[in-house]
Amino acid sequence: MTRPRVGVAVLTMGDRMPELLALLASVAKQDEAAARVVVVGNGTALPGLPEWVTVVELEENLGVSGGRNVAWRRLRDFGDVDVLVDLDDDGLLIEADVFRRIADLYAADDRLGIVSFRIADETGETQRRHVPRLRAGDPMRRGLVTTFLGGGHALSMPMLEETGPWPDAFFFTHEETDLAWRAVDCGWDILYEPQLVLQHPRTSPARHAVYYRMTARNRVWLAKRHLPAPLVPVYLGVWVALTVARTRSLAGLRAWLGGFAEGVRTSGGPRRPMRWRTVWRLARLGRPPVI
Structure with a gap:
């Protein structure tokens, strides 16, 4: 070329x-x-x-x-x-x-x-x-x-x-x-x-005032747009648990949970779930799409 x-x-x-x-x-x-x-x-x-x-x-x-x-x-x-x-x-x-x-x-x-x-x-x-x-x-x-x-x-x-x-x-x-x-x-x-x-x-990304809300909202949108249906609750459940365990700011956690709810209620774009062979490829590369 x-x-x-x-x-x-x-x-x-x-x-x-x-x-x-x-x-x-x-x-x-x-x-x-x-x-x-x-x-x-x-x-x-x-x-x-x-x-x-x-x-x-x-x-x-x-x-x-x-x-x-x-x-x-x-x-x-x-x-x-x-x-x-x-x-x-x-x-x-x-x-x-x-x-x-x-x-x-x-x-x-x-x-x-x-x-x-x-x-x-x-x-x-x-x-x-x-x-x-x-x-x-x-x-x-x-x-x-x-x-x-x-x-x-x-x-x-x-x-x-x-x-x-x-x-x-x-x-x-x-x-x-x-x-x-x-x-x-x-x-x-x-x-x-x-x-x-x-x-x-x-x-730190959290220096932005809207960071917590958008990171949660977009996390939900990401799952809804691209993951096969059985993996959506697994992916989101893992991230809820990790966020609750890691977040030290109560105000930040409230904003995150509000953004999560917003992501559930709203659409971030059309849904085009990845193929299962893509899930397997991501896993082989070291990061299955549930983490």
Whole structure:
């Protein structure tokens, strides 16, 4: 195949302009240039960005899922991108060979759907929650996995045409798992490649006020959309038990339970349950879809 062409998508709410400009500088320093770079302003104007950036300014914040869909469609319309790289606006590419490595990976495997970066803080440490597997003790262990990290990853454009876009209704949280399950169900591979590093400040997802509600609501939507019927109560029961055991904030637990109820009452999109052979494949990869 011809060498894959890499396009870059970044979402921002306009409140991290120094970090965004530093990220774009690290994109410009890559030893194999991106074919396109799209920055989406989620409900914000974006003055002062480099002229080589395609700027899309949205009147409202569409969330992570909606904003990424806008970026994907804009890159698809250009017609000269084979691999889409999503990067957090407060991340940083600390090596100059990231896009070249990505192009090499996709050139070598036409069924490679998703490549997950390793997320490391300013000291080089990777948090356990940033290792996309249950056995997270060694963040340097490369291999096929069942999900990927939202902060830094690459997506095959042909895969996206087959799986369809990000789940708009999710806004944020669990949108990566939704896309990952669809990718695996369509026969695509997800690779965790720890040599691809996005430096990112150490944070907690619970810093967002709506985190607890949305993570619970979207967890229910995820199960309702994609799991075979017998696994839905098992998956949700496991997560209720884990959340009650882990959550130390009473207010957070109330918000989580409210979001869970919202997910039961409402729809997060059409139901297309995965095949049982996909369940088995996920289990063989180390994470059966009940955990």
